[in-house]
Amino acid sequence: MSGTAPAPEHGWTAALRRRLVAALPPEKLLPDTQPAYMASWVYVFGVLTVSSLVVVLVSGGLLALKGPAWWHVSSVGKYVNSLHLWSVELFMFVLVLHLWAKFFMAAWRGRRALTWVTGAIAFLTSIGTAFSGYLVQQNFDSQWISDQAKDGMNAVGIGAFWNVLDFGQMLMWHIVLFPLGLCLLSGWHVLLVRMRGIVPPIDALTPGPDRAPSGQEGRA
Amino acid sequence: MVGSRHELAGPPAAPVDLNGTGHYVHWGVVQISVANLVVIALMVLVFVLALLLPFPHGRKRG
Numbered sequence: 001m002s003g004t005a006p007a008p009e010h011g012w013t014a015a016l017r018r019r020l021v022a023a024l025p026p027e028k029l030l031p032d033t034q035p036a037y038m039a040s041w042v043y044v045f046g047v048l049t050v051s052s053l054v055v056v057l058v059s060g061g062l063l064a065l066k067g068p069a070w071w072h073v074s075s076v077g078k079y080v081n082s083l084h085l086w087s088v089e090l091f092m093f094v095l096v097l098h099l100w101a102k103f104f105m106a107a108w109r110g111r112r113a114l115t116w117v118t119g120a121i122a123f124l125t126s127i128g129t130a131f132s133g134y135l136v137q138q139n140f141d142s143q144w145i146s147d148q149a150k151d152g153m154n155a156v157g158i159g160a161f162w163n164v165l166d167f168g169q170m171l172m173w174h175i176v177l178f179p180l181g182l183c184l185l186s187g188w189h190v191l192l193v194r195m196r197g198i199v200p201p202i203d204a205l206t207p208g209p210d211r212a213p214s215g216q217e218g219r220a
Numbered sequence: 221m222v223g224s225r226h227e228l229a230g231p232p233a234a235p236v237d238l239n240g241t242g243h244y245v246h247w248g249v250v251q252i253s254v255a256n257l258v259v260i261a262l263m264v265l266v267f268v269l270a271l272l273l274p275f276p277h278g279r280k281r282g
Binding site: 042096101 | 259262263266267269270271273275277
């Protein structure tokens with residue numbers, strides 16, 4: 001080994017790595033402590049949303065793996081199908097509570113506007129995912145819903161592109177495109193929370209450049 | 221999804237009759253199913269409890 005200093009790293013991969021590590025150092029990406037004000041049940045709804053989303057994705061993946069002949073007929077298939085439904089119910093339940101909590105906390109404070117926006121868009125994406133899920137139940141319920149939805153889609157001028165009566169198209173949206181978008185948005189949302197830290201209560205004096213008292217934060 | 225029953229032993233009976241017409245609350249221009257109203261009431265209740273109930277504290281770090 002020579003005593004010379006290592007050569008400076010060049011190239012876009014090195015630059016990207018430096019930027020990523022600067023924005024999300026390991027202690028921020030996987031923290032082992034949190035501020036004292038996080039000791040409230042209100043802060044639990046976010047992680048409950050992520051947890052229920054994991055169950056939604058795993059149960060949905062099993063349904064995709066085994067197919068409708070399984071989830072309509074076999075007892076285990078029916079159970080996993082119900083698990084998929086109820087994990088979605090729980091997901092929506094805790095997601096809306098998380099939304100209420102963050103709204104009343106004004107959680108976009110402290111350069112967290114993008115965190116709020118990604119969460120809002122993820123919420124809208126989850127609604128689309130759920131609605132397309134209604135359309136692929138293969139029963140009279142989904143037939144009725146698709147008939148009603150068709151009028152709405154036609155009324156806003158996207159009926160030709162977004163054909164809710166096309167089972168195949170809706171199934172693909174439900175099991176590929178919407179979940180992909182939702183996972184990307186949710187991942188981005190969580191990484192932004194890790195970058196900025198959880199939002200402090202209004203008027204709380206907290207240390208750090210991006211956690212100034214309420215009303216004195218920098219713009220997002 | 222509601223599939224046809226293939227097993228002899230059916231699922232346990234639901235606490236409410238799911239085979240009849242739905243129950244709705246009519247209040248002026250507002251019309252909402254009792255099921256949805258119950259879910260919304262539960263959400264408000266859980267939100268209020270989350271604000272009021274004490275959170276268990278872990279061990280203090282030195």
